[in-house]
Amino acid sequence: MSRAEQRLAHADRAEEGPSGPSGLMDLLGVAAVLVEADGRIDMWSPQAEELFGYARAEAVGQHAAPLLVHPEHRDMAVRLFAEVMETGRAWAGAFPVRHKDGSTRMVEFRNMRLTDSLGDHYALGLATDRSTLRHVERNVALSTRLVAQAPIGLSVLDTHLRYLAVNPALAGMHGVPEADHLGRSYREVLPGDAFSSVEASMRQVLASGVPLVDQQVVGRTAADPEQDRAWAVSLYRLEDHRGHVLGIANVVVDVTDRYLAAKKADRAQQRLRLVANGSARIGTTLEVGRTAQELADALVPDLADMVAVDLLDSVLKRGRSDLGEGPALFRALAVKTAYPTDAAEAIVPPGRLTTYHADHPAAHCIRTRSPLLLTHLEGSDLYRIAADADAARLLARAGVHSDMAVPLIARGEIIGVMGLARARNPLPFDEDDLALACELASSAALSIDNAVLHQHIRSAAETLQRSLLPQLSPMHPGLEVAARYRPAQAFSEVGGDWYDVIPLDGDRTALTVGDVMGSGIPAATTMGRLRTATSTLADLNLDPARVLTHLDKITHGLDPYLATCVFAVYDPHECRLDVASAGHLPPVLVRAGRPPELLDLPIATPLGVGGVPFEATSLELNPGDQLVLYTDGLVETRHEPIDKRLDDLLGLLSSPQPSAEELCDRLLQELRHPAGHDDVALLIACAQPLDRARGCGTGA
Incomplete structure (x- = not known):
């Protein structure tokens, strides 16, 4: 006896009551029919009643072929049934079925052989009206396409949520062989925290009998332990013809592509909102410091945990950048942090003049007029973005791990630099983040330059006014x-x-x-x-x-x-x-x-x-x-x-x-x-x- 069979036998001995074969729930209204080896219907889901017209009492115990198949197609149905039962290979396709009202309907089938804990074979048929299926496909855009193109994971679990049957597709999703599922509990196979909610849903469906369709789960399995994947999980309770609860059917569809697309779309919407809000909030006045602060406020906390805006002192004094010899002289204009942090002490406070060493991101922006993206900061990298060694220690203590520097360019002339950092946000900055920061910095730079110009014109006008x-x-x-x-x-x-x-x-x-x-x-x-x-x-x-x-x-x-x-x-x-x-x-x-x-x-x-x-x-x-x-x-x-x-x-x-x-x-x-x-x-x-x-x- 294999280890899987030993686990199943042990599970059977641990059962307090009789145990029968389990079936699988349908997905999106799919009917489930469990047929014994001799061709008699053993289980008949509520969806089967709706699809074929026969009530459970009319179907259970009857031979499936005479009940559902016209005589001209009966031999083919018997042969396909025998192949599934003999070979264990699943069969899928469309087949004409006789409805109780005498009409013939094309029904989409997924037929597979299941083996119960006693070694008896059953045929599990998942079926849905073909026209209904195509209607659903037309109305559910991306998710339906994913379901149609990706393998569907199927499994049957007993009332203690131990696996009785698993198909290869689901085994592949879990990264666990089929045999290593059998007899093990759901949480033994999938111990990740993300799957605790599915276990709770299984117990609820077992208790209530109310199916659960398309519960999204995001987590990691042994099949891909390095990144999150997403699945749509559907659950149905399985009962025999006497109404005894046998277990639960689990249908799983890999919807990672849909999940990532939705996540990307949501992120794009967030960025659009950030750009729109930033455009509305930045440049509300012609005051230089306030405009710089509006830029910092617009980016924290949605994009960065901390932002600092520095302007070339020559721009403030003379209205134009004059780098001259030696390090550029900056005047800090604005600082914003998403929460109290030690890193704030490492940032030059507004109003103070400062210079940065040649390898600092701000100096890089002034030299190259290009932004700088530092996705991962480790060890000595923090000394590069810090003003001095003490500031680097403060940044390390605050957990700063990613940094960006963006030049402020107005009318073709560089006027300052904006620095952004992340600490509590675990995600590193990426190219999309940099593009967003550059877009808002470009708009804000023009507003700041306008404010500087206004300040100089206003100063000249006030001087003239007072002199007169x-x-x-x-x-x-x-x-x-x-x-x-x-x-x-x-x-x-x-x-x-x-x-x-x-x-x-x-x-x-x-x-x-x-x-x-x-x-x-x-x-x-x-x-x-x-x-x-x-x-x-x-x-x-x-x-x-x-x-x-x-x-x-x-x-x-x-x-x-x-x-x-x-x-x-x-x-x-x-x-x-x-x-x-x-x-x-x-x-x-x-x-x-x-x-x-x-x-x-x-x-x-x-x-x-x-x-x-x-x-x-x-x-x-x-x-x-x-x-x-x-x-x-x-x-x-x-x-x-x-x-x-x-x-x-x-x-x-x-x-x-x-x-x-x-x-x-x-x-x-x-x-x-x-x-x-x-x-x-x-x-x-x-x-x-x-x-x-x-x-x-x-x-x-």
């Missing part, structure tokens, strides 16, 4: 003045806001605040021209309305620019203020003992529209009174209505202030958003007696 604004003396005849200019924040363009205080004869003083509609150097230049023109016109002793009329003509010649402006002349001898507005927000007048009020001035149109007359208004401005002139950047926001913001301004002006300087600071602090998108020009004038200089916060 006056250096004010705080004291003028009968007035204490204070002024502030605040440019738009880093992600916005510097505008054309201005203020001026112009001494006139007779102790008079001209006060003006204006705003050129535009931004950047052109707006600042236009502002300078208008401020110069305003100063010249003020010296001609023209009233405010005529000054605005002349400025309107000048601005009209600066097409396409428009500007708003308030121009006022204060005479301290008469305590009179003459003021006119060209489309500007109303000044605020604060009188001692009264609530602040917005001056009701004829607004007219902005300068540059042309053809619209301007009107001046005269009012008293007594010692202790305050006049607040401002541009829209102080009160306008994107989220609150202008009326509410003006009310906030009036509320702040309701409290007395010790000085005009302190009042300027308070208004900017309370009303100016840290990320304000517009310039602010603010001018405050406090009327004082001519014979003495004192503050105007409490009146006099």
